[in-house]
Amino acid sequence: MNDYYNLEALTSVIHAALCGVMPEWVALTIECVIVGVIIILLYAVLAVIMIYMERKVCAAFQCRIGPNRVGGKGGLLQVPADVLKILIKEIFTPAHVDKFLYSLAPYLVILASVFTFSCLPWNNGGLILHMNIGIFFVLAASSIGVLGILLAGWSSDSKYTLMGAMRSGAMIISYELSIGISVLTMVVMAGTMDIHELVMGQADGWNIFKGHIPAILAFIIYLIAGNAEANRGPFDLAEAEQELTAGYHTEYSGMHFGFFYLAEYMNLFITAGIATTIFLGGWMPLHVPGLDGFNAVMDYIPGIVWFLGKTFLVIFLLMWIRWTYPRLRIDQILTLEWKYLMPSALVVLVLMTFCTLMGWTF
């Protein structure tokens, strides 16, 4: 068991020190603010890294170089330049929109994404929102996003945005079922909804190994549905450029558009992060029962490295899919979900329940 990098020691020391000089409620407030700032910073930095990664990865797939001139070799500052530009771009409200809903929508989308983001287990003791129904909260919070998308499409008063919103509404709500069921499959196996305990339970082997066949099937279903949930190709028809110009956010400019753009990338990160947490052990290093020496070496690698490493691996996988496949059509997407994906997710759930009951999991 890896305790070298446990953050809990650090956080409790800080908490104790703060409580020593001020009343506890002030200390708590200050801590909340600090944690909030950290979340937002991390969110922004990771989004920048993700966008840069996406550009480089797709360039590699497409026999190109990708950004390489802005900010030294490799174009490292390309995305910061984009962010800076978009920050100072005019935010502008068209004449016929429903002003309140129009301004609310991007914040809903980003809010849902930040909520979900804060539930990720970064490290041992690095879980920010710790509650015993963590997974449930993640699923609930992520559903707020679709509300933002629907509002954006509706309030913009444009036919294109409306179609984009309808499409993504239909799609995301459908695919949430598959996600829910595949997550439930793993909850059945692990016997807890607490994210911390879920990760701790994988100390003797990641869930995907412990749950063998049903877990692998659930993982595949989760990846497909998660890809759809993140609105990414081949399921990106909500903002299908070639059909709907920019989909539900056609009428947004400046940072409001930036929020949609960020949230899109961060949803990919969150999808991958939750996959990591549930199936690939979260921050838990790779442990092979019986090989104590190997396990000890693995423990020397910090949990956050494990978490980010696994997450980015899943992200790479999803990007690979994105840049290879053509886009599906709306009816095909819904057919895939309702006729194939969800029934198979249910079958996997039953299979997993059966396996767990019989004690056939490791």
Add this chain to the structure above:
Amino acid sequence: MEVKKMAPIRSMKYEEFKNNDYLEGLVRQLNDEGAGVILTTVDRLINWGRSNSVWGLLLGTSCCAIEFMALGAARYDMARFGFEVTRNSPRQADVLVVMGTITYRTAPVMKRLYDQMAEPKYVVAVGGCTISGGPFIKSYNVVNGIDQIIPVDVYIPGCPPRPEAFYYGLMQLQRKMKVERFLGGVNGKDLQHEPNGKKEKGGDE
């Protein structure tokens, strides 16, 4: 603090660009109006961001658009320069790239697209047809130069221009963006430009 006359572009010498006098004119104007120390530093940062993140809105009507596709493809790969993203929604784009002949039927559409864009916005006129009407100047249905309708920042001549010319033109646009003031409009363009007639001199004419 004075604004330096250099508007540097990586791996291109200042002297290698033409129309430097136009740029120097802009710099002189900036200095005359007084460029403060803090403002200049902030401006420089903002201009760095803007000039390195040029998102295009493409209005490609004919041949030039195909050369623009070649620009995006692997050999010329415009992603290297920060022109990677092209947005199809005018709200999200920074530069309107007009490629190809603009006819009388398209002209109001183009005007509307320009009006729909969020500030700061720039216009690049690509190809002979867009700049002056090109070979179709005598036609009954062709606009003889889009600068009659909207202000143009950079003209890229050619029929169609080679991808290298596209780069040159877009770099000139970057240089123009680099000597701007965040407060006080985009080179005072709105003041200078009078629709129908007066030609604003672009970087590469």
Add this chain to the structure above:
Amino acid sequence: MKRDEIIKTIEGAELCPGNAGVVKVPLSQFRKVAEGLRYDKESPMDFLREVVGVDWGEEGLGAVYFMESTVTGETAALKVVSDDRETALLPTVSDLWKTALIKEREAYDFLGIRFTGHPDMRRLFLREDWIGWPLRKDYDMKSNPLRLDNEINADITREYRLRKDGTLEGIDHPIFGENDFVVNMGPQHPSTHGALRMRIGLDGEVITKVDPILGYIHRGIEKMNESLTYPQTLGMTDRLDYLSAHQSRHALCMCIEKAAGIEVTERVKYIRTIMDELQRIDSHLLFYSCLVLDMGAMTPFFYGFREREMILDIFEETTGGRLIQHYNLIGGVQDDIHPTFCQKVKEFIAHLRKVIPDYHRIFTGNVIADTRLKGVGMLSKEDAISLGCTGGTGRASGWANDVRKRHPYGLYDKIDFKQITYDGCDSFSRYMVRMDEIMESCRIIEQLIDNIPEGEYRVKTKPIIKLPEGIWTSAVETSRGEFGVMIESHGDKTPYRMHFRSTGLPLVQAMDTMCRGWKFADLIAIGASADFVIPDIDR
């Protein structure tokens, strides 16, 4: 021969000079003759190649109809004139050939000829509030200044009918149904391949009607050509269908050469044929790139462009241009081929043969691509012929319409090549036709590249070229169908009327037939698979 039959049986019919064999029939007899030709027992003229409106000045306004039988390959051409310039009326033939629906609108737009019985007499290329008829000889070029007010498009169309007493009656038809959700697509839209605009009636996501609005790149080339000398007119053809620059120019050069009696050398024929085929590969590679891009797969787009750049390099070495080359001239080509041309072409073809299987591996076998393309966007053979959808789109519906086989030009009668046809009638067949044609073009080039004979690359022509009086035509197979040139000469150094048969116009018209009942997303895929280039449609 139909021509002689008509002249013999119809009173007042006469043969016009020129190679087109145009027969002038009196207005009163026209409809009867057209019906007779369309429903002829032995060789029904089921393919209406073109309707060309012409202003004959004193003689009146009228049109020339070119038709062909897909059964026997026999051709016929009719000329009909209405001597009333004020209210020029011709009977419609749109009930005989569907393609006339859009071609007659073109004639109406340019010349103000109203076709009685045509259900949709709207302007086609010009603004709906345009004043005057630009292709009339007495048109005032300054009568329509640039206007920046937004154009309001009509929601009803007008049909003109002749009452029994000879007066004109107008009937209005709505374009869309009452419950249609009308979405506007274009002219600035990422996947309309240029400035095409379509109004799409939707029921949910299902398409109920596609109404193309053209003319956003109408440059008035045909009118301009009337004041240009023959060598000058060549410059315009490259800019029509810029992905068939060589081929379109080839057609115009051939037409002028035929009329002026200029014989080109064997070497020129070889060079032109090779260039045409290279251009075809270039265009089809771009087709592949755009189709996959429109369907949301980004990566294959770059593969197509990677190989396309190699062709452009070859073009550039010989012609000096990448996209627009200005290579064919009257009597030959502008320059001799580059010394390394043959070697580079051979290397390129060897390379292409290696990479095309990769194209298929990443896209053709893909399960998503299959479900998006197979069985989608059906265009039956009858519709393809009636709508005049030539090129790969027609061949995918089982109509063998390749001009290279029907009316061989260049060296196509001497080489061995297959005409690719598919019977699927769907988007997938249209895609496969192009992909197979790439390989076929490679075969054609391979047969020619080693045998280019020595000789002049350009024969001397007179400094001022004048064509003898008459109507002259020629046709080539461009990358996307039959491109035709019609020149009416009155013996001057400038053409009296020069008309180009657009390859894309019938395809855009066919979008309505192909898309109805399919989803909005399919429209993009169908449009990409039909493969049109907008400047060629609008001219």
